[in-house]
Amino acid sequence: MDFQLKQRGRASLDFSLELGRTALPLMGVCHRELADHGLNEDTLAPDLDDRWKQIEETLQEKSAYRYFNLFLDWLGANNGRACIEAFEEMRSELEPELQRLQSSGQTTLDKNAAYQAPDWFDRYWIHRTTGGWDGHDYMGFVHSELVHGILTNAAYGGKIFEARSEVLELLPRGDYKKIFEMGAGSGRSTESLQRKYPQAEIHANDLSLRMIEEAQRRGNEKGWAWTLKRSNATETGYDDNEFDLVTSFAIIHEVPIKTIKDMIAEAFRILKPGGDMLIVDVLRYNALSKAQEWQADLLALRGGEPFWRASAELDLGDIATETGFADVVSERFGETNYWALRGRKPA
Numbered sequence: 001m002d003f004q005l006k007q008r009g010r011a012s013l014d015f016s017l018e019l020g021r022t023a024l025p026l027m028g029v030c031h032r033e034l035a036d037h038g039l040n041e042d043t044l045a046p047d048l049d050d051r052w053k054q055i056e057e058t059l060q061e062k063s064a065y066r067y068f069n070l071f072l073d074w075l076g077a078n079n080g081r082a083c084i085e086a087f088e089e090m091r092s093e094l095e096p097e098l099q100r101l102q103s104s105g106q107t108t109l110d111k112n113a114a115y116q117a118p119d120w121f122d123r124y125w126i127h128r129t130t131g132g133w134d135g136h137d138y139m140g141f142v143h144s145e146l147v148h149g150i151l152t153n154a155a156y157g158g159k160i161f162e163a164r165s166e167v168l169e170l171l172p173r174g175d176y177k178k179i180f181e182m183g184a185g186s187g188r189s190t191e192s193l194q195r196k197y198p199q200a201e202i203h204a205n206d207l208s209l210r211m212i213e214e215a216q217r218r219g220n221e222k223g224w225a226w227t228l229k230r231s232n233a234t235e236t237g238y239d240d241n242e243f244d245l246v247t248s249f250a251i252i253h254e255v256p257i258k259t260i261k262d263m264i265a266e267a268f269r270i271l272k273p274g275g276d277m278l279i280v281d282v283l284r285y286n287a288l289s290k291a292q293e294w295q296a297d298l299l300a301l302r303g304g305e306p307f308w309r310a311s312a313e314l315d316l317g318d319i320a321t322e323t324g325f326a327d328v329v330s331e332r333f334g335e336t337n338y339w340a341l342r343g344r345k346p347a
Helices: 009-034 048-059 062-105 137-156 163-171 187-197 210-221 255-271 289-303 308-312 316-323
Strands: 106-112 177-181 201-206 227-230 242-249 271-282 326-332 338-344
Touching: 009 048, 009 062, 009 137, 048 289, 062 137, 062 210, 062 289, 062 338, 137 210, 163 187, 163 271, 177 187, 187 201, 187 210, 187 242, 201 210, 201 289, 210 227, 242 255, 255 271, 255 308, 255 316, 271 289, 271 308, 271 316, 289 308, 316 326, 316 338
Parallel strands: 106 227, 177 201, 177 242, 201 227, 242 271
Antiparallel strands: 271 338, 326 338
């Protein structure tokens, strides 16, 4: 959906972009200062909490580290607010089309009146999203098009959405007839599935009503016929052995460990024998150097990711194998910052 930021909103987002560009090089300075103080792969503590103490003692008075944390805290606290304010400037122009896309088209949404959010869902503002995922009546649009589409995309060199398509090349088949996506959010990765498998029947869910509403608008705008539902991916409501493919993209680091295990078990249950699972998420900590692991932990802390560390320390391959999946592969996806878990339900 095309839109044009108003002057104040554009200025606010431009300020955030420039502050982010200023902050990122400071982390490189921090790594050099650690090396200058003799902290490297050999001398950094094996335990991450002990390593945090080492690094804090070394960097806490350093200007680069102090400014990096200051800038990241400001961005985390203000990016969501700035994007909501930018949307409100455009609301009168955008809302009629947003409402039309939500009310007409082939993509359906079951709002699931009986749905109850898990107890942790409203406890945290994941990504420090102001008010939480359902904290604004158009949070799906705000997050997808402004926070993610403008700010996060710029931080990743304008290529934040490419991996959603590229990772599908890992899948062994081109003829999936019925696909389920866990935690579709605003439908960005659902769109990649649609383009890769145009003949497939696509179903998807999300915990957030506002996010899955944006997915409905996305599907309707493109003329696609997705079946969407607000639900928990641990209890999809589908029958056993119903799907040829179950997938998710960058979702499991947003949820507690038990939820991750229950999602993988639910994927196994609803897959047909011979069906495939593909779960893509952040890099496992054991794939990083000690300094990189600390940096990832720092960014997760500043970025409002309460479950990141616990998720990134999991051995996803072991969980999938214990669940019953065969041909399990759990590995980094190329040179990207994503980890891919694949498995097949035995025929």
